[in-house]
Amino acid sequence: MEFLDKLVLPQSAEHLMLLHYLLIVTMFLFIPFVSVVFGGAAVSLYFRRKGISTGNSLYLRYAKDIIETLTLTKSSGIALGILPLLTAMLISVQLLHTSNIATDAFLFAAFLLITTGLILVYIFRYSQSFSELFQTMKDFKSTSNELNEIITKFSRSNTSLGAKSGGWGLIFLFLAIWTFITGITAATFSEVWGSAGAFSMLFSWQVLARVLFFIAAAFALTGASIFFSFFYLGGRKKIKNEEYKELVKNNALTITFAGAIILPIFLIINIYALPAYVLSKAVFAYALGALLLTFVVYHLLYGIGKLKSFNLSGSLFFVMMFAILSFIVQDQLALANATKQQSLVLSSQYDTYITALKVESAPAVAVSGEDVYKRICSACHQFDAKLVGPSYNETLPKYEGKVDQLVAFIRNPSKVNPAYPPMPNPGIRPDEAKAVAEYILSTYKK
Ligand code: HEC
Incomplete structure (x- = not known):
């Protein structure tokens, strides 16, 4: 059938x-x-x-x-x-x-x-x-x-x-x-x-x-x-x-x-x-x-x-x-x-379907990348020191000018460095991933 x-x-x-x-x-x-x-x-x-x-x-x-x-x-x-x-x-x-x-x-x-x-x-x-x-x-x-x-x-x-x-x-x-x-x-x-x-x-x-x-x-x-x-x-x-x-x-x-x-x-x-x-x-x-x-x-x-x-x-x-x-x-x-x-x-499946729909149709509420970083990522990452995950200063240079790839990694992390355990999926929405990617990319250089 x-x-x-x-x-x-x-x-x-x-x-x-x-x-x-x-x-x-x-x-x-x-x-x-x-x-x-x-x-x-x-x-x-x-x-x-x-x-x-x-x-x-x-x-x-x-x-x-x-x-x-x-x-x-x-x-x-x-x-x-x-x-x-x-x-x-x-x-x-x-x-x-x-x-x-x-x-x-x-x-x-x-x-x-x-x-x-x-x-x-x-x-x-x-x-x-x-x-x-x-x-x-x-x-x-x-x-x-x-x-x-x-x-x-x-x-x-x-x-x-x-x-x-x-x-x-x-x-x-x-x-x-x-x-x-x-x-x-x-x-x-x-x-x-x-x-x-x-x-x-x-x-x-x-x-x-x-x-x-x-x-x-x-x-x-x-x-x-x-x-x-x-x-x-x-x-x-x-x-x-x-x-x-x-x-x-x-x-x-x-x-x-x-x-x-x-x-x-x-x-x-x-x-x-x-x-x-x-x-x-x-x-x-x-x-x-x-x-x-x-x-x-x-x-x-x-x-x-x-x-x-x-x-x-x-x-x-x-x-x-x-x-x-x-x-x-x-x-x-x-x-x-x-x-x-x-x-x-x-x-x-229905719940994910509906959330996706809501995200697409929701009026663009600005998501703060800094906020997402503090709430989720900072548990494992700092800019200048390694924690559970590597420091951003060490890993981000290779993502210079490649925001999309960074967003893709954050939404769906894959195994990169054998010295670290794999990064778990942080389970965030597409717009949050984009905001946090832009935030960390623009912050680490300073
Ligand atoms: C539970 C811990 C944990 C959390 C939470 C976490 N990460 Fe990670 N992250 C890791 C680990 C461990 C690695 C190293 C993975 C590897 O090399 O395979 C990593 C690697 C990375 C890398 C380097 C990828 C590369 O190509 O080398 C970036 C960028 C990154 N994380 C960004 C983020 C962002 C942004 C968030 C928040 C949305 C986040 N991480 C949340 C543990 C975490």
Whole structure:
């Protein structure tokens, strides 16, 4: 991603902090959405297969309802799936500019994969609406045989399109999630991993544990979203068919529970995997928050499953969301801790950059060479005696008429005389160097 490096400017420490906050916001949009689309596509694909093989129309209806509710609209795919990832990539270019971590390349790959994956999932979604349409047309039984044949033909190719786009969509989404996690993990583990190859990163146990964690969280959130949209958002009245209601409830309970029950295990493994230099109190606090919220989720699931209190569906969804948000903050804090060093380098580059700008644009305040000499140089130099450094009377004659060379030496001293230690860089501004050079050159002769 070298072409992007050219866009990077040194930034102040405050700006870099702001970028970290922005990254958290983008993750708030991206992670829940992709989780639910991934989980929704998997569940929908499963019930579609089951529906086709058993001929049970309730399964087919559920497959279609799930994908329609959980993928929202096409534009939300762009707003919540594609754009946040692109933003995260650009932010990472700025944040990790000075390091050789391939995070931006991984995020770019994830961006391509997610775009493909989402397109396929939306095709899958529309193929199911078409299936319904074809079914209605078949039930209608036209008198024209020719028309019946055409309907059967299109219906068949639509079914195979649905199966293919759903399956491939799921695979692409999975690969996108995997590369995305590798990119973020590579930045967090940058100091331990150094310049490890892409494959050893993709298949490292830390990345694989995080992928499993993501999948578990994705299913838990998918289940909670099904409860939320089917039983909370006015859907309660919509479901009149008791058998269908039972199917939705049982399935949503199973996947929320299956996801939520393994979450704590992976949460702990992930904290354990983090290198010591990224741990801080806040990281632990947010991890603990995510853990406690997961326990609340169990409680709510019990209420819905055993006590049939469907009005808890809303709370279930929000608690699950907060658990995931808490985890995102924890992860991003770890990332910020891991990249502290790079941020320091970037912000100190910014400081020099700004000082240089100020010097150029500042109104010419006369700098006194004598002042600089007394303040800095006199610690090591006198005109007529050697101190730490040689006396000026001894060294300056060779600089007669060569002020520029003297200024260059003062700003960037090089080794000259083996009898002395090297002169350290006095760290003064160009105008100060010029003033002091003129001052000592005109003073030593007197
Ligand atoms: C910490 C001590 C120290 C300070 C402060 C210091 N110098 Fe030096 N300076 C030295 C030493 C040691 C040498 C001899 C270096 C050598 O010969 O390699 C030296 C050498 C020089 C020389 C001779 C270079 C030559 O070509 O032989 C000049 C001129 C000079 N310093 C100017 C300055 C000026 C002007 C300042 C203040 C802005 C300054 N120095 C501050 C230690 C210092």
